[in-house]
Amino acid sequence: MSTDGKIIVRHDIGGYAGVFANRREAVTFEERVIDGSRAWIAQRKWPDGSGGTTFMFAVTFPDNGCANFFLTSNNVADVWPIENIAQSFRPKGKSDGGLFCER
Numbered sequence: 001m002s003t004d005g006k007i008i009v010r011h012d013i014g015g016y017a018g019v020f021a022n023r024r025e026a027v028t029f030e031e032r033v034i035d036g037s038r039a040w041i042a043q044r045k046w047p048d049g050s051g052g053t054t055f056m057f058a059v060t061f062p063d064n065g066c067a068n069f070f071l072t073s074n075n076v077a078d079v080w081p082i083e084n085i086a087q088s089f090r091p092k093g094k095s096d097g098g099l100f101c102e103r
Contacts, residue, residue: 009081013067020044020058020068027055037063037091041082046072057082064091
């Protein structure tokens with residue numbers, strides 16, 4: 001969240017991107033297959049920087065360069081931008097996930 005309360009979706013794209021939406025330590029995890037490529041959507045507990053915990057919502061495309069889109073929020077309803085990104089994904093083919101993209 002920004003200081004004015006708006007949702008900020010961040011990204012990490014490319015061969016050095018890690019996987020933010022994976023099964024490990026996920027509170028919720030969903031795998032979708034879209035035109036033969038996987039999209040992983042996860043919710044994880046995440047440190048808030050003040051000693052507390054918030055949530056990270058993320059979508060990762062492990063078969064397509066391991067692109068991650070993610071946001072942190074205390075409100076579970078704020079997952080909608082991540083859901084929209086996952087629903088709009090249309091792969092143009094498959095590619096190696098890269099060195100740090102765990103499958």
